[in-house]
Amino acid sequence: MSLTVTAATGNLGRLVVQALLDRGVPPQRIVAAVRSPEKAADLAERGIEVREADYSRPETLRAAFAGTERLLLVSSSAAGARTEQHLNVIEAAEDVPHLVYTSAAYADSVPIAMNAEHAVTEEVIRESGIPFTILRNNWYLENLTGNLGRALESGAIVGAAGEGRLSSASRADYAQAAAVVLTEGDRHLGLTYELAGDRPFTMLELAAEVSRQSGRDVAYRNLPQAQYAATLAKFGVPEVFAAMLAERDGAIARDEFVVRTGELARLIGRPATTFAEAVSAALK
Numbered sequence: 001m002s003l004t005v006t007a008a009t010g011n012l013g014r015l016v017v018q019a020l021l022d023r024g025v026p027p028q029r030i031v032a033a034v035r036s037p038e039k040a041a042d043l044a045e046r047g048i049e050v051r052e053a054d055y056s057r058p059e060t061l062r063a064a065f066a067g068t069e070r071l072l073l074v075s076s077s078a079a080g081a082r083t084e085q086h087l088n089v090i091e092a093a094e095d096v097p098h099l100v101y102t103s104a105a106y107a108d109s110v111p112i113a114m115n116a117e118h119a120v121t122e123e124v125i126r127e128s129g130i131p132f133t134i135l136r137n138n139w140y141l142e143n144l145t146g147n148l149g150r151a152l153e154s155g156a157i158v159g160a161a162g163e164g165r166l167s168s169a170s171r172a173d174y175a176q177a178a179a180v181v182l183t184e185g186d187r188h189l190g191l192t193y194e195l196a197g198d199r200p201f202t203m204l205e206l207a208a209e210v211s212r213q214s215g216r217d218v219a220y221r222n223l224p225q226a227q228y229a230a231t232l233a234k235f236g237v238p239e240v241f242a243a244m245l246a247e248r249d250g251a252i253a254r255d256e257f258v259v260r261t262g263e264l265a266r267l268i269g270r271p272a273t274t275f276a277e278a279v280s281a282a283l284k
């Protein structure tokens with residue numbers, strides 16, 4: 001019986017596969033279920049079985065999940081088409097003994113557009129009768145540190161999060177948590193974890209940390225939500241997505257993405273990566 005990871009060619013999926021290997025899972029027990037098998041040649045070379053699993057092509061999914069003991073459904077990046085894609089996966093996983101889904105923080109209680117598809121997916125999983133675990137991953141630290149070059153050039157991190165705090169953690173930490181659940185199995189059945197960094201921080205603190213570590217002046221420039229959406233669109237972010245990001249910042253401003261469960265650190269057995277560590281990694 002295998003541990004199957006979907007979207008294993010994506011950033012998170014790759015880290016989950018690595019975390020499984022790091023936990024001593026033999027490569028022969030891992031199935032990388034991916035949209036484009038040709039992108040997974042490196043995984044195949046390491047002895048991992050690569051199968052085609054395109055969320056939009058239901059005919060690929062059942063065969064991809066055959067013999068699976070635990071299946072990690074990594075949420076799709078195709079915002080807007082995700083609900084249908086995830087429902088295809090859930091339908092094809094009806095005989096899987098344990099389905100683990102990477103959702104989003106407060107998917108069912110913070111009603112921003114970005115959470116909508118996760119909320120529906122969670123509901124369908126709960127009603128499906130498939131034994132499940134939900135991993136609600138809060139915002140990635142890498143989303144905040146991925147663009148520090150521009151911040152250093154312009155002297156500003158721009159957003160609409162005001163003085164609100166965010167509990168953010170690294171992709172690698174979320175991936176490790178997923179690997180723990182996949183390998184430990186039954187004790188996580190029926191549970192929904194709110195996963196996040198240990199200490200919430202503001203964008204002002206983030207900018208101050210970037211200044212401290214880089215030796216350059218970087219301020220946090222707060223914009224009204226609509227203006228921030230327009231700024232993102234000006235930089236090429238599709239308008240709908242820009243509006244969603246700005247809406248999310250509005251929720252952060254109201255401290256709606258503060259998570260204090262400690263569940264990520266408990267699952268991975270160590271403190272989560274801090275924003276200062278993420279800044280340091282990004283500046284290297």
Ligand SMILES: NC(=O)c1ccc[n+]([C@@H]2O[C@H](COP(=O)([O-])OP(=O)(O)OC[C@H]3O[C@@H](n4cnc5c(N)ncnc54)[C@H](OP(=O)(O)O)[C@@H]3O)[C@@H](O)[C@H]2O)c1
Nearest residue numbers: 007009010011012013035054055056075076077138139140
């Ligand atoms: N918590 C956060 O801050 C945050 C931020 C952004 C996104 N997310 C969510 O978390 C997920 C994982 O994050 P990530 O960083 O790994 O994103 P990513 O690197 O963009 O990976 C997305 C993965 O989704 C796969 N995918 C897209 N459409 C598919 C389809 N029709 N069938 C099968 N696979 C499909 C992609 O396949 P290919 O490899 O073939 O392209 C890719 O592997 C994202 O997809 C998104 O739902 C979370």
